[in-house]
Amino acid sequence: MNAEVITVGTELLLGHVVDTNSAYIGKRLAEVGINLFFKSAVGDNLDRIVQQLRLSMSRASIVIVTGGLGPTGDDITKEALAIATGREMVLVPRLAVEIEKRFASMGRQMTPNNLRQAEIPKGAEPLPNPAGTAPGVMLEHGGVTVFLLPGVPREMRTMFEDSVMPYLKQRLAGEGGGAVIKSRTLKVAGLGESACEAEIADILREQTNPTIAPLAYPGEVLLRITARALDERAALDLIAPVEEKIRERLGPAVFGVDDETLESACARLAIKNRVRIAVAESCTGGLISHRLTNVPGVSETYVLGVVSYSNDAKERVLGVPGAVLSRYGAVSRECAIAMARGVMALGPADIGIATTGIAGPSGATPTKPVGLVYIALASGSSVVSSRFNFPGNREEIKLRAANAALNMLRLWLLRIAFGREGTGQEIKGRQAGDREAV
Amino acid sequence: MNAEVITVGTELLLGHVVDTNSAYIGKRLAEVGINLFFKSAVGDNLDRIVQQLRLSMSRASIVIVTGGLGPTGDDITKEALAIATGREMVLVPRLAVEIEKRFASMGRQMTPNNLRQAEIPKGAEPLPNPAGTAPGVMLEHGGVTVFLLPGVPREMRTMFEDSVMPYLKQRLAGEGGGAVIKSRTLKVAGLGESACEAEIADILREQTNPTIAPLAYPGEVLLRITARALDERAALDLIAPVEEKIRERLGPAVFGVDDETLESACARLAIKNRVRIAVAESCTGGLISHRLTNVPGVSETYVLGVVSYSNDAKERVLGVPGAVLSRYGAVSRECAIAMARGVMALGPADIGIATTGIAGPSGATPTKPVGLVYIALASGSSVVSSRFNFPGNREEIKLRAANAALNMLRLWLLRIAFGREGTGQEIKGRQAGDREAV
Numbered sequence: 112m113n114a115e116v117i118t119v120g121t122e123l124l125l126g127h128v129v130d131t132n133s134a135y136i137g138k139r140l141a142e143v144g145i146n147l148f149f150k151s152a153v154g155d156n157l158d159r160i161v162q163q164l165r166l167s168m169s170r171a172s173i174v175i176v177t178g179g180l181g182p183t184g185d186d187i188t189k190e191a192l193a194i195a196t197g198r199e200m201v202l203v204p205r206l207a208v209e210i211e212k213r214f215a216s217m218g219r220q221m222t223p224n225n226l227r228q229a230e231i232p233k234g235a236e237p238l239p240n241p242a243g244t245a246p247g248v249m250l251e252h253g254g255v256t257v258f259l260l261p262g263v264p265r266e267m268r269t270m271f272e273d274s275v276m277p278y279l280k281q282r283l284a285g286e287g288g289g290a291v292i293k294s295r296t297l298k299v300a301g302l303g304e305s306a307c308e309a310e311i312a313d314i315l316r317e318q319t320n321p322t323i324a325p326l327a328y329p330g331e332v333l334l335r336i337t338a339r340a341l342d343e344r345a346a347l348d349l350i351a352p353v354e355e356k357i358r359e360r361l362g363p364a365v366f367g368v369d370d371e372t373l374e375s376a377c378a379r380l381a382i383k384n385r386v387r388i389a390v391a392e393s394c395t396g397g398l399i400s401h402r403l404t405n406v407p408g409v410s411e412t413y414v415l416g417v418v419s420y421s422n423d424a425k426e427r428v429l430g431v432p433g434a435v436l437s438r439y440g441a442v443s444r445e446c447a448i449a450m451a452r453g454v455m456a457l458g459p460a461d462i463g464i465a466t467t468g469i470a471g472p473s474g475a476t477p478t479k480p481v482g483l484v485y486i487a488l489a490s491g492s493s494v495v496s497s498r499f500n501f502p503g504n505r506e507e508i509k510l511r512a513a514n515a516a517l518n519m520l521r522l523w524l525l526r527i528a529f530g531r532e533g534t535g536q537e538i539k540g541r542q543a544g545d546r547e548a549v
Numbered sequence: 550m551n552a553e554v555i556t557v558g559t560e561l562l563l564g565h566v567v568d569t570n571s572a573y574i575g576k577r578l579a580e581v582g583i584n585l586f587f588k589s590a591v592g593d594n595l596d597r598i599v600q601q602l603r604l605s606m607s608r609a610s611i612v613i614v615t616g617g618l619g620p621t622g623d624d625i626t627k628e629a630l631a632i633a634t635g636r637e638m639v640l641v642p643r644l645a646v647e648i649e650k651r652f653a654s655m656g657r658q659m660t661p662n663n664l665r666q667a668e669i670p671k672g673a674e675p676l677p678n679p680a681g682t683a684p685g686v687m688l689e690h691g692g693v694t695v696f697l698l699p700g701v702p703r704e705m706r707t708m709f710e711d712s713v714m715p716y717l718k719q720r721l722a723g724e725g726g727g728a729v730i731k732s733r734t735l736k737v738a739g740l741g742e743s744a745c746e747a748e749i750a751d752i753l754r755e756q757t758n759p760t761i762a763p764l765a766y767p768g769e770v771l772l773r774i775t776a777r778a779l780d781e782r783a784a785l786d787l788i789a790p791v792e793e794k795i796r797e798r799l800g801p802a803v804f805g806v807d808d809e810t811l812e813s814a815c816a817r818l819a820i821k822n823r824v825r826i827a828v829a830e831s832c833t834g835g836l837i838s839h840r841l842t843n844v845p846g847v848s849e850t851y852v853l854g855v856v857s858y859s860n861d862a863k864e865r866v867l868g869v870p871g872a873v874l875s876r877y878g879a880v881s882r883e884c885a886i887a888m889a890r891g892v893m894a895l896g897p898a899d900i901g902i903a904t905t906g907i908a909g910p911s912g913a914t915p916t917k918p919v920g921l922v923y924i925a926l927a928s929g930s931s932v933v934s935s936r937f938n939f940p941g942n943r944e945e946i947k948l949r950a951a952n953a954a955l956n957m958l959r960l961w962l963l964r965i966a967f968g969r970e971g972t973g974q975e976i977k978g979r980q981a982g983d984r985e986a987v
Binding site for chain 1: 559560561562563564565566567568569571572573574575576577579585586587588589590591592594597601604620621622623657660662663701703730732762773775828830833834835836837838839841842843845846847848851852853854855856857858859861862865866895896908909910911912943944947
């Protein structure tokens with residue numbers, strides 16, 4: 112069973128609104144194993160909506176349209192469907208009454224244009240819209256089922272789950288069930304996209320089901336494993352051995368799956384091992400603290416963050432020696448280490464982590480370019496540090512530096528965890544060295 | 550001149566990625582008056598990409614394709630274009646050398662699959678990609694110009710501005726220009742969407758060209774004024790009087806236009822008035838500092854941030870009296886005021902701003918619900934404070950609280966600015982009072 116999605120609205124073409132509806136629908140269709148081969152967006156223009164409906168109805172057995180169901184003059188999706196299928200529009204009296212009631216219950220007067228919402232193509236079925244006033248439409252025509260849903264995401268989702276999904280599941284059951292598509296995303300830090308792909312090139316090449324799709328973000332690579340099978344259990348069984356092979360190859364560079372983030376991985380490990388964390392930031396400007404505090408329950412481990420943006424603050428608040436600042440400068444390995452030790456003592460915490468660097472666009476010197484960042488981690492009397500040259504603009508450099516710092520923290524916490532469990536196994540971790548930017 | 554956009558990538562159909570590229574392109578095309586009638590998304594499937602290319606090339610004179618230019622096996626957009634136009638693929642030696650150099654400069658080894666990025670359809674022109682390794686492609690074929698751009702948004706945008714836009718403008722100039730659509734977005738803080746719309750209801754009703762579209766975000770309302778005219782100057786002339794009317798009505802609630810953010814507005818005002826800022830955060834967890842430090846040049850005004858997540862840190866680092874914590878608790882007006890005064894002294898800064906509250910999901914008590922946030926601003930011996938009850942989840946409460954704090958800071962800075970300029974005009978500002986959440 113193939114489906115197509117059509118999103119209607121000039122605002123989508125003008126770029127005033129980013130379309131999230133079609134991504135939602137695509138995800139839900141994949142979950143029940145329905146192929147989506149094309150998505151199209153078209154403006155509030157009758158001819159072109161008709162043209163797109165005819166094309167999609169010629170290629171797919173399910174066509175889901177969002178947008179253009181409202182009361183205003185540019186809401187013409189139902190008319191377009193009537194024309195595309197050679198039907199006339201008819202008023203559904205029951206819908207007219209419902210719409211009137213809804214307005215009355217909100218204490219508002221129904222304007223005549225609202226009555227247009229009670230008209231649908233002849234032979235179609237109205238779909239209830241519990242979250243809004245514009246009803247949806249379902250029409251079976253020449254072996255194709257067309258759904259018209261509102262464009263407001265909240266209304267669209269409610270109606271999709273209440274009306275479209277049950278219909279699709281019933282049809283799938285009648286056809287002996289479709290294949291189910293299930294995805295699981297492994298998240299990788301500390302390795303660039305090419306390096307990551309090189310490590311698993313043979314696995315990537317061999318795979319057809321499940322497939323593996325790498326996606327690169329600044330300082331993070333996602334490996335999405337997607338399996339197709341008769342049911343969810345079978346799909347997960349296809350994914351599991353491939354996931355294991357990748358994990359063996361990449362080791363602790365894999366920091367989590369699906370919704371896990373670097374910060375949630377850090378928080379989880381730190382809470383489990385009862386480690387208190389303090390953060391001192393210069394170039395990342397509070398981003399590391401912000402991300403850690405997005406994790407619910409992080410107050411069990413995160414105690415203090417200091418954004419020491421001036422030299423003065425580095426010296427007075429964190430106790431960075433004036434000699435370090437005057438001799439090596441604020442952007443130096445020595446300063447990063449002093450900041451990490453300083454914030455650990457101030458917390459007081461078991462681990463202090465610190466960043467200092469040049470996020471740009473200004474502030475560079477001949478020996479210290481934009482993107483140069485030092486990161487240090489202090490724990491008890493130990494300290495580790497790294498130097499990076501990150502590409503990108505100011506916000507991207509902040510993001511990459513925060514990712515590198517969180518990854519350093521995560522690898523350190525893994526070592527502690529393994530040490531405590533006494534396995535003796537060493538976490539090699541991929542500590543990014545000098546000049547490597549990932 | 551009509552254009553079409555095709556986005557390529559199975560991840561777009563599976564809903565794993567929300568497409569922002571086509572919105573960006575749509576906006577830019579509208580700005581120069583090029584019609585975009587259809588946008589289509591297609592998976593990493595050769596036949597279907599070819600099919601979509603042929604369809605779009607039959608309807609439009611400009612076709613812009615994003616995605617599928619990378620080095621991996623499922624990057625097949627260039628091959629599809631070669632097939633759709635009956636051309637063969639050829640290696641561009643100069644591109645091969647460039648790609649090799651790029652890898653060398655990053656200290657990384659080029660893998661053989663990266664060489665595929667140096668192949669393009671015969672007769673096409675490679676487009677430089679300053680932000681990545683995958684070059685783009687421009688091909689003129691049968692009166693249609695096709696652009697292939699990468700799917701990574703940052704690379705796509707750079708290449709669109711560097712290569713596509715200059716081409717389009719030249720062609721438009723040759724054709725005597727089209728109708729231009731121009732938008733200007735007024736940004737409003739401290740007023741909810743309904744309140745904002747109520748204040749300008751008559752203006753909203755009257756307008757046809759320009760149109761005004763309100764868009765609500767947590768703690769922020771955008772009013773997008775869009776005019777259509779023969780050229781940019783005429784479009785801007787239509788927008789100006791409407792903007793003035795709205796500004797008169799909303800006063801200082803309008804904090805900027807277009808790319809201005811609350812944080813950039815604060816930084817601009819603070820730098821201009823030579824005011825040093827320090828920030829103490831509890832529930833916002835570093836978000837205010839992160840946002841302020843996203844503004845280039847902010848180190849001229851922003852000196853210190855403290856994320857005092859534990860009571861201990863509030864007491865020892867910020868000097869919040871133990872009696873305040875034991876008597877009123879950490880989530881109290883008294884604590885917010887002590888934090889603001891504490892961080893101002895520690896900076897040292899001219900203004901200290903502080904947040905404390907319950908971001909949830911845990912931590913609520915019968916008298917202190919999730920979403921309760923106190924914000925205080927200290928300046929010299931003055932202090933102002935507000936209490937809020939914000940709706941939403943943890944991240945949304947952090948966002949709303951940060952917006953409220955930045956808006957409080959902005960209104961305070963406006964008062965200073967006016968005071969210094971000696972106009973005597975009072976900035977009324979919409980200081981959100983008790984229990985008001987916007």
